[in-house]
Amino acid sequence: MSILTVSNLTKQFGGLVAVNSVDITVEKGSITAVIGPNGAGKTTFFNLITGVYQPDKGNVQLGSTSLIGKKPHEIARHGIARTFQNIRLFSNITVLENVMVGLHKQLNAGIVGTLFQTKKVREEENRAQEEAYHWLEYVGLSQHLNEDAQNLSYGAQRRLEIARALATKPKLLLLDEPAAGMNPRETRELTEFIHRMREDLDVTIVLIEHDMKLVMEISEQIFVLDHGEKIAEGKPAEIRNNVKVIEAYLGKSAVTPA
Amino acid sequence: MQKLTNKIKGNKLAQIILLVLYVLVTSLSLYLAQASVTAFLLLLFSLLLLYYTELPDRLKWVIAGVVLVGVIPFVSSTGPGYQSYMEVATVVGIYVAMALGLNIVVGLAGLLDLGFVAFFAIGAYTYGIFATGQAEKFMPFGDFPLSGESFWIFILIGCFVAALFGVLLGIPVLRVKGDYLAIVTLGFGEIIRIVFNNLDKPVNITNGAMGLASVKPPEIFGYQFVYPNQFYYIVLAILLFVILAVRRFEFSRIGRSWKAVRENEIAAQSMGIHLVRTKLLAFAIGASFSGMMGVVFAAKQTFVDPTSFTLLESITILVMVILGGMGSVPGVILGAAVITILNLQVLTEVTNYLNQLSLNGVISFPEALAPAKMQRFIFGAILIIFAIYRPQGLIPAKNPVFDEESLKEGSKKHRKEQITVEHDKGFQA
Numbered sequence: 001m002s003i004l005t006v007s008n009l010t011k012q013f014g015g016l017v018a019v020n021s022v023d024i025t026v027e028k029g030s031i032t033a034v035i036g037p038n039g040a041g042k043t044t045f046f047n048l049i050t051g052v053y054q055p056d057k058g059n060v061q062l063g064s065t066s067l068i069g070k071k072p073h074e075i076a077r078h079g080i081a082r083t084f085q086n087i088r089l090f091s092n093i094t095v096l097e098n099v100m101v102g103l104h105k106q107l108n109a110g111i112v113g114t115l116f117q118t119k120k121v122r123e124e125e126n127r128a129q130e131e132a133y134h135w136l137e138y139v140g141l142s143q144h145l146n147e148d149a150q151n152l153s154y155g156a157q158r159r160l161e162i163a164r165a166l167a168t169k170p171k172l173l174l175l176d177e178p179a180a181g182m183n184p185r186e187t188r189e190l191t192e193f194i195h196r197m198r199e200d201l202d203v204t205i206v207l208i209e210h211d212m213k214l215v216m217e218i219s220e221q222i223f224v225l226d227h228g229e230k231i232a233e234g235k236p237a238e239i240r241n242n243v244k245v246i247e248a249y250l251g252k253s254a255v256t257p258a
Numbered sequence: 259m260q261k262l263t264n265k266i267k268g269n270k271l272a273q274i275i276l277l278v279l280y281v282l283v284t285s286l287s288l289y290l291a292q293a294s295v296t297a298f299l300l301l302l303f304s305l306l307l308l309y310y311t312e313l314p315d316r317l318k319w320v321i322a323g324v325v326l327v328g329v330i331p332f333v334s335s336t337g338p339g340y341q342s343y344m345e346v347a348t349v350v351g352i353y354v355a356m357a358l359g360l361n362i363v364v365g366l367a368g369l370l371d372l373g374f375v376a377f378f379a380i381g382a383y384t385y386g387i388f389a390t391g392q393a394e395k396f397m398p399f400g401d402f403p404l405s406g407e408s409f410w411i412f413i414l415i416g417c418f419v420a421a422l423f424g425v426l427l428g429i430p431v432l433r434v435k436g437d438y439l440a441i442v443t444l445g446f447g448e449i450i451r452i453v454f455n456n457l458d459k460p461v462n463i464t465n466g467a468m469g470l471a472s473v474k475p476p477e478i479f480g481y482q483f484v485y486p487n488q489f490y491y492i493v494l495a496i497l498l499f500v501i502l503a504v505r506r507f508e509f510s511r512i513g514r515s516w517k518a519v520r521e522n523e524i525a526a527q528s529m530g531i532h533l534v535r536t537k538l539l540a541f542a543i544g545a546s547f548s549g550m551m552g553v554v555f556a557a558k559q560t561f562v563d564p565t566s567f568t569l570l571e572s573i574t575i576l577v578m579v580i581l582g583g584m585g586s587v588p589g590v591i592l593g594a595a596v597i598t599i600l601n602l603q604v605l606t607e608v609t610n611y612l613n614q615l616s617l618n619g620v621i622s623f624p625e626a627l628a629p630a631k632m633q634r635f636i637f638g639a640i641l642i643i644f645a646i647y648r649p650q651g652l653i654p655a656k657n658p659v660f661d662e663e664s665l666k667e668g669s670k671k672h673r674k675e676q677i678t679v680e681h682d683k684g685f686q687a
């Protein structure tokens with residue numbers, strides 16, 4: 001069963017066609033990778049799914065609901081969470097609070113309840129703290145709970161972003177270059193972690209990644225974008241030998257030796 | 259000296275004794291040496307000392323309450339300076355509440371608002387129009403001016419009207435960000451002032467530049483509030499509510515969403531936060547505090563005209579927030595108090611003193627450096643010094659500290675409820 005269906009998706013910035021009639025189907029519970037050279041339109045593709053940009057043409061469907069015309073926060077409420085290529089944490093608040101923001105849509109405290117600190121609001125707040133702490137434990141950051149997010153190391157910031165995304169209880173998790181800037185050991189641990197997330201949390205994962213070892217190891221399905229167009233899709237073994245993909249990454253001469 | 263401070267640190271009894279001693283000494287000197295500004299300021303300073311003691315929060319509140327409600331009004335009541343002290347304290351209270359309101363908009367939600375005084379004006383005119391004969395000129399029914407007893411309801415009305423205007427302003431304004439937002443809010447502030455200035459025709463609603471005179475003083479069970487020492491208590495009560503509200507909002511779901519929007523709008527949205535609604539809420543709540551104090555201001559001055567609501571006022575409130583520490587409630591309170599007292603007391607006293615000296619021929623100032631002209635100069639210099647040496651503010655904002663042990667316990671419950679896989683492996687780097 002497919003959870004995400006993207007059809008004929010197109011986005012133009014002035015004269016540049018960043019994403020050009022892309023069709024992609026993601027199976028529920030799968031791990032899917034979107035790869036491509038720099039500037040291929042991968043992040044734009046994520047931004048179109050999450051509502052940061054509105055597509056010029058085409059359709060994006062989560063399950064049976066169309067996401068076209070919806071604002072980012074509405075899409076988040078439908079169950080899509082994401083991390084960002086250039087980390088976007090709430091830098092000046094604590095690590096725990098960052099995750100608590102992820103719980104925002106599950107909490108109900110309104111103006112009046114907050115003003116009078118009703119029992120319900122206090123309990124909800126306590127529960128939120130505990131749950132946020134639980135997510136920090138899950139990604140192994142619980143000892144940093146009271147630090148400012150900006151003081152975490154680079155790798156830890158990436159994990160915090162994932163914890164924050166998981167706190168929204170997503171059906172679909174989009175990871176934008178999760179291994180960027182990680183050393184090989186960290187990347188290996190990340191690979192394991194992504195597998196574990198899928199098993200524990202019943203979440204479908206789509207990731208953009210440049211680290212081919214990770215991509216080939218982890219994904220069940222790979223889509224390749226180049227110049228905004230989908231040039232290939234298939235299992236890792238198929239992509240590895242695809243002529244068009246090699247050409248996109250290494251140039252024509254790599255395919256047709258002189 | 260080092261030893262002494264170390265001894266005091268951690269010793270709560272010593273802190274209490276010293277604090278009480280300090281309050282006693284300053285109170286006595288104020289009580290005996292009348293019209294001593296220094297003693298009055300030193301007495302106010304005890305509240306700052308109180309903040310830095312390591313006493314439990316509840317006890318701090320009680321002590322602050324005793325000092326504010328009892329000690330300060332009582333010991334300053336014996337001499338001719340009484341009303342002027344109370345006037346200063348009342349004005350400080352009004353500015354503190356406004357600065358706390360602006361702190362929500364600027365400090366927590368990160369929206370630079372340069373027209374904040376507009377909401378104060380709206381509050382003031384809301385009461386001013388109906389508590390003078392002015393309302394008769396355009397209202398088809400009703401008997402005006404309303405009695406002073408309506409004041410209490412008008413505090414609420416002023417709060418809601420200001421909040422409403424906060425939302426009305428917000429809807430078009432929040433499409434722009436950063437510098438543009440600052441410019442648009444600046445425009446809004448000026449528009450409100452100019453509208454009040456010109457709304458005497460075709461229908462005379464605000465009486466234009468003439469202003470509204472003899473606004474009815476507040477009244478309850480026949481008891482009238484006329485003097486600053488009476489308004490002092492009204493302001494204190496509202497201020498207590500405002501501080502309580504701000505603190506509760508700050509560490510709630512709503513406060514977190516403000517901070518998230520301030521830190522990163524795109525990430526905040528992707529967490530399901532409704533951007534426009536969150537910003538509007540910040541505008542509305544911030545404005546409502548200002549509106550309440552506007553009503554009090556109108557009743558206290560008994561006169562409202564557009565010149566009280568200039569751009570300089572908006573800037574002054576912003577300076578209070580920035581000088582005190584953006585996003586920090588104690589900081590903003592201190593910032594508002596420092597700036598107001600500086601403007602009302604210290605700088606005027608210094609000017610008077612210098613004037614006296616030059617009159618007596620001790621020193622002579624060239625025309626261009628006349629003490630009266632120096633006042634703004636000194637004020638500006640202080641701001642620059644602070645901006646350079648303490649950019650984070652007098653009392654920088656602090657994040658809450660969560661108790662790890664209790665969260666560990668609580669988090670175990672979640673494990674059982676939701677996920678049945680062991681987590682201890684973690685995702686260790």
